Amino acid sequence: MSGIEVHSANWRKSSYSGDSGGQCVELADLGDRVGVRDSKDPEGGVLVVTRRTLLNGLRDHLA
Secondary structure, eight states, X not given: OTTOOOTTSOEEEOTTXXXXXXXXXXXXXXXXXXXXXXXXXTTSOOEXXXXXXXXXXXXXXXX
């Protein structure tokens, strides 16, 4: 994916996430896509998916 600047994006962590170092992800609005990264490793890899893919993945996980 060229042209998407993920490292300077505005990343948000869930309000349910604590400061105890648990398993948390952060999300970033990338226009028609969403960035997903590990909150404990913000300089690590980033998964970029469409909003629909993210929604379907969450729906499948919660079903």
